[in-house]
Amino acid sequence: xxxxxxxxxxxxxxxxxxxxxxxxxxxxxxxxxxxxxxxxxxxxxxxxxxxxxxxxxxxxxxxxxxxxxxxxxxxxxxxxxxxxxxxxxxxxxxxxxxxxxxxxxxxxxxxxxxxxxxxxxxxxxxxxxxxxxxxxxxxxxxxxxxxxxxxxxxxxxxxxxxxxxxxxxxxxxxxxxxxxxxxxxxxxxxxxxxxxxxxxxxxxxxxxxxxxxxxxxxxxxxxxxxxxxxxxxxxxxxxxxxxxxxxxxxxxxxxxxxxxxxxxxxxxxx
Numbered sequence: 001x002x003x004x005x006x007x008x009x010x011x012x013x014x015x016x017x018x019x020x021x022x023x024x025x026x027x028x029x030x031x032x033x034x035x036x037x038x039x040x041x042x043x044x045x046x047x048x049x050x051x052x053x054x055x056x057x058x059x060x061x062x063x064x065x066x067x068x069x070x071x072x073x074x075x076x077x078x079x080x081x082x083x084x085x086x087x088x089x090x091x092x093x094x095x096x097x098x099x100x101x102x103x104x105x106x107x108x109x110x111x112x113x114x115x116x117x118x119x120x121x122x123x124x125x126x127x128x129x130x131x132x133x134x135x136x137x138x139x140x141x142x143x144x145x146x147x148x149x150x151x152x153x154x155x156x157x158x159x160x161x162x163x164x165x166x167x168x169x170x171x172x173x174x175x176x177x178x179x180x181x182x183x184x185x186x187x188x189x190x191x192x193x194x195x196x197x198x199x200x201x202x203x204x205x206x207x208x209x210x211x212x213x214x215x216x217x218x219x220x221x222x223x224x225x226x227x228x229x230x231x232x233x234x235x236x237x238x239x240x241x242x243x244x245x246x247x248x249x250x251x252x253x254x255x256x257x258x259x260x261x262x263x264x265x266x267x268x269x270x
Contacts, residue, residue, distance in 0.1 A: 005036070009231045015046075041054040103225075103258045128171060131164045157195070194263060197226050198227055
């Protein structure tokens, strides 16, 4: 089995707990063959602050340290999780000028300015009506991100449900957004972008991932990336096998390995 993790964080991220070297060592010990670091740059951050510039220096330094420490035992790629780009595309474009980028994950972590740039993690979701107000806004942001298009894989599409349904127990899902989801998937396919299966936070247990993957497959989608979204060494490699099993159960036999922002299909079998 060839395990690829294309979504992982280190202490370069504000919420990371382990260095890139520590994350890579842990991933290697758990059988990961390729690891792409995708630390956070959120154009609007968790404090609801606009961040016009991203400092790449810590990522460069830790990437070099990890490469030197692991000595080629595991392939280490250089990426970014670009969050909330629709809040200022010029800032996002500036960050993407970094040489040597392998993968850019596109994600939305915060509500738009209309809802006060609230980070979903910090919102107390207390009713379905509130949840759907935020989900309406979320899909507006996703569609703006998709129209811009300067990313390689769309990260954790059901993301707000981590907090609405899994944490706060609200009876909500993506069902009411089926048409909008379908159009997003069509756009990914048309523009050659990948869809991520996020194995962290028990997301592969969400019923949404089942029909998302079925719809994507039926529309002709083949580019899928898998990432643990781990933020500490203890979680490196978490859920990868389950994510691959989910893909296999939905008719996929390949994943997309993205290097130098170019996808290559890699076969797998469990």
